Amino acid sequence: MAAPIDFYFDFSSPYGYLAAQKIDALAAKHGRTVDWHPILLGVVFKQTGMAPLTGIPLKGEYSKRDFARSARFHGIAGFRVPTKFPIASQAPSRIVLWQKARDAALAVRVAKALFRAYFVDDVDISNPDAASAVAAKEGIDAAAARAAVDDPSVKDALKREVDAAVGRGVFGSPFIIVDGEPFWGLDRFDQIERWLATGGF
Amino acid sequence: MAAPIDFYFDFSSPYGYLAAQKIDALAAKHGRTVDWHPILLGVVFKQTGMAPLTGIPLKGEYSKRDFARSARFHGIAGFRVPTKFPIASQAPSRIVLWQKARDAALAVRVAKALFRAYFVDDVDISNPDAASAVAAKEGIDAAAARAAVDDPSVKDALKREVDAAVGRGVFGSPFIIVDGEPFWGLDRFDQIERWLATGGF
Numbered sequence: 001m002a003a004p005i006d007f008y009f010d011f012s013s014p015y016g017y018l019a020a021q022k023i024d025a026l027a028a029k030h031g032r033t034v035d036w037h038p039i040l041l042g043v044v045f046k047q048t049g050m051a052p053l054t055g056i057p058l059k060g061e062y063s064k065r066d067f068a069r070s071a072r073f074h075g076i077a078g079f080r081v082p083t084k085f086p087i088a089s090q091a092p093s094r095i096v097l098w099q100k101a102r103d104a105a106l107a108v109r110v111a112k113a114l115f116r117a118y119f120v121d122d123v124d125i126s127n128p129d130a131a132s133a134v135a136a137k138e139g140i141d142a143a144a145a146r147a148a149v150d151d152p153s154v155k156d157a158l159k160r161e162v163d164a165a166v167g168r169g170v171f172g173s174p175f176i177i178v179d180g181e182p183f184w185g186l187d188r189f190d191q192i193e194r195w196l197a198t199g200g201f
Numbered sequence: 202m203a204a205p206i207d208f209y210f211d212f213s214s215p216y217g218y219l220a221a222q223k224i225d226a227l228a229a230k231h232g233r234t235v236d237w238h239p240i241l242l243g244v245v246f247k248q249t250g251m252a253p254l255t256g257i258p259l260k261g262e263y264s265k266r267d268f269a270r271s272a273r274f275h276g277i278a279g280f281r282v283p284t285k286f287p288i289a290s291q292a293p294s295r296i297v298l299w300q301k302a303r304d305a306a307l308a309v310r311v312a313k314a315l316f317r318a319y320f321v322d323d324v325d326i327s328n329p330d331a332a333s334a335v336a337a338k339e340g341i342d343a344a345a346a347r348a349a350v351d352d353p354s355v356k357d358a359l360k361r362e363v364d365a366a367v368g369r370g371v372f373g374s375p376f377i378i379v380d381g382e383p384f385w386g387l388d389r390f391d392q393i394e395r396w397l398a399t400g401g402f
Contacts, residue, residue, distance in 0.1 A: 047258065047259075048257055048258045048259050049252075049257065049258065050257065050260070051250075056249055056250065056251065056372075057248065057249045057250065057372075058248075058249050058367070058370050058371070058372035059249060059251070059372045059373070059385075062372065062383055062385060065383070066385070066389075069392065069402075070392070072402055073391075073392050073395065073402065166259070169259050169262065169263060170259070171257075171258075171259035171260045171263065172260070182263055182266070184260075184263060184267070185388070187386070187389070188267075188388070190274075191270065191271070191274050194274065201270075201273055201274065
């Protein structure tokens with residue numbers, strides 16, 4: 001069986017959110033599964049000297065317009081730029097990574113719920129209590145999820161994940177690696193689709 | 202008749218080159234024409250604090266791979282990252298802008314020839330003599346084209362074009378404005394297509 005597609009995302013990334021709505025179906029269409037990797041773009045940006053999109057003159061204003069237009073273009077209803085944006089994404093990332101080691105399928109459902117809470121329901125998921133409450137609605141023990149956010153071993157595991165991502169060349173969100181081939185951005189899904197269909201071009 | 206689509210590009214931009222191969226056909230399919238605007242990303246980047254793509258750690262390496270892959274994906278043969286890359290694009294931009302005031306259709310042919318010389322034939326079009334020689338092959342007087350590069354009135358006209366572009370929110374290449382709606386990147390051509398077909402979404 002073919003290896004999973006690696007899907008890297010930051011919970012504060014609008015294009016990451018939009019990609020998260022589509023990646024599983026795209027993979028399944030080609031008989032593939034997806035390995036979901038939460039990362040911290042803030043840490044990645046320190047290593048590359050990049051800045052958050054919305055703080056850049058001209059590009060920032062354009063981006064906010066493009067987030068919403070891209071959501072409409074891809075038929076993803078309910079998207080809005082959250083009141084608090086961008087956010088630090090340690091809390092949701094640690095909860096998902098902690099859960100992934102216990103039940104990877106449930107971790108993906110939790111990741112999707114966290115994304116939706118932030119980008120549709122305007123919940124500030126950078127708050128550990130708020131993030132744990134979202135996870136609890138998916139059937140996870142809220143106190144255990146909340147404890148994971150402050151667990152040194154989970155913190156270390158996330159640091160290692162981010163370092164490993166940077167080691168593979170990941171510099172943005174969403175970032176997808178298919179059989180060693182890197183693709184950055186929701187707007188490469190057309191190329192990913194052809195890559196999966198043809199084995200490369 | 203509907204207004205032309207505004208197409209902003211830098212002669213040093215690989216995605217600008219790829220977009221230049223497709224923009225006229227896309228517009229014509231929807232009964233529209235294209236107004237070609239050479240700009241100087243170096244000047245724009247000073248105003249936005251952005252950096253050339255290929256100088257950014259990780260993103261730079263990825264970009265070179267993506268340039269070539271995107272060319273293959275879009276069926277554009279012959280693309281290569283030029284030996285000298287990126288380049289300052291004053292010389293080709295001034296020749297095209299100067300020619301545009303005399304014969305806009307010919308200026309577009311010259312722009313396409315300059316892009317092809319740089320990205321297919323590896324000609325250093327930042328050199329005024331080399332750029333003039335490319336223009337001459339399209340039927341323009343080489344000495345007149347060469348003189349335009351150093352003409353203060355042409356220099357001023359290009360500065361005004363770049364300022365006007367920034368004033369409209371242009372921050373990258375290619376950048377397309379359709380009836381006031383801004384689109385950045387070759388990878389927004391799918392959205393541009395739907396926008397042209399539907400009048401907005």
